[in-house]
Amino acid sequence: MQRTISFTLNGKPARVTTDDERMLLWVLRSDLGLTGTKFGCGEGLCGACTVVVDQQAVRSCSVPLKDIAGKRVVTIEGLANGDNLHPIQEAFLKHHAFQCGYCTSGMLLNAYALLLKTPRPTRAEILQHMEDNLCRCGAHVRIVEAIQEAAGAPKGGAL
């Protein structure tokens, strides 16, 4: 159904008038021009499109726009506070926790959601939480190290 959906996007109000059954991923990428969130599989199987909605990691390729009305959405574009990277970004930077970088936004947002819920996760909790985010380059070992480092770092960033 064509209607106007209002939500909070990276701390700022956003309004989109479109078919509300459309998936959030395409609205973010195509209508709003926020291309940091990636398409990987289209069926919620890879995690490249992960964003955080009301503090929960979701697969934006499988969340219709109508489900985010009135909610707070954080994408990779909203993780840093201006030039100040979020600690999880700093940790990914330091550990080179990526190669091609295509899964990285989803990895960061999923890790961010984990740290919101569990500020000091165990290694097992990290593996379990990150399990369904796929990385073909095999940066996993560094991603785990980066999350462990960020978990020990003081909180910062915008959101």
Place this chain on the structure above:
Amino acid sequence: MRRRDFFAVAGSGLFVFFKADLDAFQEPARFPGRQAGPTDFNAYLRIGADGRVTCLVGKVELGQGSMTALAQLLAEELDVPFDSVDMVMGDTDLCPYDMGTFGSMCIRMLGPVVRAAGAEARAVLIQMAAEQFKAPPERLQEKAGVITDPLAPDKRVTYAQLVEGKRIERHIPNVPVKPVAAFTVIGKSPRRKDALEKVTGKAEYAGDIALPGMLHARILRPPAHGATLKSVDTTAAEKLPGVRVVREGDLIAVLHERPDMAEQALGLFKAQFDRPHTGLDDKTIFDHLLQTAPKPQVVGNGGDVVGGEQLSKTIVDETYLNSYVAHASMETHTAVASIENGKATVWASTQAPFSVKSAVAQALGIEPENVHIVTPYVGGGFGGKSGAPQAVEAARLAKAAGKPVQVVWDRAEEFFFDTFRPAAVVKIRSGITAAGKIAFWDAKVYAAGEREAAPFYDIPNHHTESAGGWQGGNPAGMHPFAIGPWRAPSANTNTFARESHIDILAAKAGVDPLQFRLNHLTDPRMRRALETVAKQFAWKPAAKTPSGRGVGVACNIYSNVYVATMAELAVSKTTGKVQVKRVVTALDAGVIVNPDGLRQQMEGCITMGLGYCLTEEVRFKDGEVLDRNFDTYQLPRFSWLPKIETIIIDNPGLAAQGCGEPPITTMGAVIANAIYDAAGARVLQLPMTPARILEAIKKG
């Protein structure tokens, strides 16, 4: 530097042209039929008036880190800070011709070219300063892009001051590059050039390019390879607002300004296809390959195999299989094409922008000089983006629509059109003497290709044949779909077979598998690689094999890189499930440009390699690819993660080699050998799924 900024400064600065015998950096034998490298003058670097240095290369950044390592090479030889080097990669208008980013060739092949360019540019700049100072160039000193005359303290000029507003073309032949002892940038691990963009979501990939008026395309696809379209009714789709249906030759596509709306419209197509019934599937394929493979070529031979057989006390005859494997890059094939005034610009996720340029020119019927390929960051390749058919599709649709068009394959298209690592069969018959020495080795490789097929062990009597290649040249119908290079072509299959077979022989001889290998190796580099990994792993010879400990070893030589790997794992004898606990790899690759970059490649190879070991195989039937997404095609996941230890063997006497592929080649065998050691089950087929492991356990 972003490409548009580069255009803004183009036209000023120092252009260094140098003649390099690029033939020396090509491997035509490995790529028969490919265009030879250019022999004319080429520009690889530019010094801006602001002092920043731009390095221009036809290679692309796929995640492998070449953007960083090549910048280090240039910074080293030009003697400028690493942070002052900006990379422009894979742009066919700006960068010199390059065959493609594959074969672990960035450092090994292009590296010497970039270093030579930097060294020559530095010499030219010192020469220019000498003329300005009216001093002999030998007397001048240069540090971090500043040239001074020690005898005249007022004489000081920067590279930027020398080149400002000028365009100078000079050539100084035979400028030597720095010796290893003088390196200050090579051998360090600076922050990756792409790091900040990639952790902030600002890194641009082909799918992130948005042009005014751009339409997104979804293309009608057949349900199976070999299927032909009987009829299609697009009426319902065309009724949706904003939809355009375009027929361009064999392409029937929906265009819409929103990608998901194009997808929705495509779903309304009513298409009927005639589907083939070949009877071929992922189980019958191996017999089919044996029947359809072309005449074999001898790829290794020595001594007398028949005589060797007579000397043998024990003969082992085994057949090793591997299924088709997908590349499964996280970014699917993507392109944006724009055609204006007879000129096409295409942004493509590809490993070979110059090949794409030719392909697009041909498809559009225009001259190649009217085609400009831009390669943004590529979201993984692994050989799977060696071509870029999606770029041709985007260009054809842009021409037909008269508007810029973006094509993004969905995951099912990615699996369907992938150029898989070929399914293959390797038969090895060999024997050992009463003294436990390998007396003969007779191998026949079908469909995998020739690389690393012939054994590197000291075997007096050996013969290796290979029938069918990993790319092209195979009889029609041998493979039911496209095959192509997959990270270390041939070598994963051949190393799995060879190193599994060596382990079987070791067990028959009653010799520890590490010791058995060393007993057949005089090559000091391989001995060192094995001894190095064994020390780190704390390998202890077993009293008997299998030992029940679940440890394994495998080694390989790939493009002059030596790799030795050990692994420890556990196998559930009830479920057949494997948990890999630890993988240790030692690599001897000569001079190391960026140690952290190398470790990333080694870790990536180990992790990615676990997929083809344990789960990855493409299921198909009658030309239909049954794996269409990551629910059934299982990639390695976080819970699989073993403890990974990487060892870089010091070998500064050897030039820097390529490291993106070698460390993955040992994975199949090291896991197979460790599974045998754990469960006494010899699995002869990749991937080693729980079902195959349970079957092997049952066989004992």
